[in-house]
Amino acid sequence: MADLEVPSGPAPERRPEGPPPGGPIATTLTRVAVTTFAVLFTIHLLDYLDRWALAGVLKRVQVDLGMSDGQAGSLNFYFLLTFSLISPIMGFAGDRLRRTWLLAGGVGLWSLATVGTGLVRSYGELTVARSLLGIGEATYGVLAPTILADLFRRESRARAMAAFYLAMPLGYAMGVFGAAWIATNSPDWLAGTGLERWAGWRMAFFIVGGPGLLAAFFCLFLPEPTRGASEDIDPERARAAEGVRPTKEDYADLAVNSSYTYCVFGQATFTFAFGGLAYWLPSYLDRVKGFGSERAALVVGLSGGLSAIIGMTLGGWLADKLSKTNPRALFLVPGLSMILAVPFVIATVFARSDAFIIGSMFLAMTLMLMNTGPCSAVIANVVTPNMRGVAFAVSIFFIHVLGDLWSPWLMGLASDYLGHPEVMASWIGERLQAIGAEPVEQEDGSYRNLTAGMLVVVPAILLGGCVLLAGARHLPREMALMLAKLRSSATARGK
Structure with missing residues (x-):
């Protein structure tokens, strides 16, 4: 498969080989797809x-466990380290075993x-808990998109992936605000029960973690779709192709697949920026802009959702619509x-009006x-179904190792370092003060410059946009190449 050549230029017109789209197979697939989705x-x-x-109660945890901003930022590092290291293992397993189990x-x-x-x-015990969280979430983050790619056709795949990933910021909003709200109100709930020591931020983790145990049980009963079932290929040929194992040459081809590599690097810069902002925004609005912890969590949560x-x-929607004529x-x-997001990120950091801060952030x-x-659809469109697990896993590994594995930590370290009076007295401090990035005194009497820490993400956003634009020219050819490989492997398997 590695030596298969496809002419450059626009992708060839599709000629479905299986039953017509309105047939019984498509109807069943749609019903299963909606339920599984x-x-x-x-x-x-x-x-x-x-x-x-954790982001919603981070200030409370820092005070209770005596953590600096650098330590607080490192918690995301330990979570994402295990998340990234386990992802390739889960991707390899997911291409060979039953994914729902x-x-x-x-x-x-x-x-x-x-x-x-x-x-x-x-702090040490907290790093262990965050590391275990990363192992568990790596499994889901890798395998769930591959199941969706097998249930939704190319024409609607970007919308399906976008709808699926809506859960990320919605979950962020619910987690940030919900944890802050539980931490604030749980002391009243537990008053006089003898359980007062579990009130506050600890109760927030007990409550938000419980429903997942029930969800794990439901996963056991999810249907396992045929890999490649949603592509323009006969169902029998899709089942034949599912049994074909990728070769070393196929994995090597993934490393030189330009659409894939540009997409992964573009997403890494986005993840660096968005992960850092999401982690520190509630604390920034509370500590620097004076919103208060609960109001900051509410504002970030609602804006994020x-x-x-x-x-x-x-x-x-826009990517699916425009890609019909221009992939x-x-x-x-x-x-x-x-x-286009860059000026609004800068405005969020430096705006003085609450309304302007919230509007720019939104x-x-x-x-x-x-x-x-769109980026998830690119990966699904240029990688054959029998190695999408590895493709998404490698993607997850690199977007976090190059992205938000470091950004919250670096932002916290920048806040600590650039808050020192002697640093602010240097030429660096003079330039930071000239643009309005000044330290703020904390409850313990120390000074931290979280405004300067927030600026760490701005170059990454601009770089990410440029990388994604540069990747566009490779996509039509590599989409056609993927479909040709899939049909070739199915034919070879059937002989």
Whole structure:
């Protein structure tokens, strides 16, 4: 398969080989697809709710466990380190084993880790809990998109992926605000019960982690679709192709697949920026802009949820619509939206009016989130179904290792370092003060410069947009190459 050549230029016109789209197979597939999508979306919502609950109570955890901004930022590092390292293993397993059973194990593990976070007594124990969370979530993050790619055809794949990934910011919003709200109100609930020591941020993790244990049970009963069932290929040939194992040459081809590599690197820069902003925004609005912890969590949560609905829906719809005549739109839409987000991120950091801060934050997040559906569709469209698990896993590995594995930590370190009076007295400090990035005194009397820390992400956003735009020229040829490989492998298997 590695030596197969396809002429350059626009993708050839599709000629479906199987039953007509309106036939009974398509009807059954649609019914199964909708049901499976609903279950996977709900679990994805719980995934991000559990992941981001920490951001909503981070200030409380820091005070209780005595952590600096650098230590607080490193918690995301430990989570994403295990998440990234386990992802390739899960991708390899997912291309060979029943994916729904693997999902059940992953969902159960991350839910137990979330509940366990409420029991920690030190920074060290918290890093262990976050690491276990990463192992569990790696399973789901890798395998769920491959199942969806087997259920939704190319013509609607960007919208399906965008809708699925809506759970990310919605779960973020629910996790950030929900955890903050539970932490604030749980002391009243538990007063006089003898359970007062579990009130506050600990109770938040007990409550948000519990539903995942039930979700793990439901994963055991999800149907397992045939790999490649949604492609323009006869169902019998899709089942034949499913049994073909990728060769070393196929994996080597993935490394030189330009659409794939540009997409992965573009997503890495987005993840660096968005992951850092999502982690620190509630604390920034509280500590620097004076919103208060609960109001900051509410503002970020609502803005994130609404911007996700608009940004992801618009990005998926626009990319699908434009790609009917120009497949390159799957790159052009997210690339342009990333570049347009830059001025609004800067305005969020430096605006003084509450309304201006909230409006700029909403527009920045909306534009940045337009990339998720189209970029996931690119990966599904240029990789054969029998190695999509590995493709998504490698993608997850690199977007986090090059992205938000570092950004929250680097932003926290920048806040600590650039808050020192002697640093602010240097030429660096003078330039930061000239643009309004000044330290703020904390409750313990120390000074931290979280404004300067927030600026770390701006170059990454601009770079990501440029990378995605550069990848557009390769896409039509590599989409045609994938379909040709799939048909070739099915024919070879049937002989």
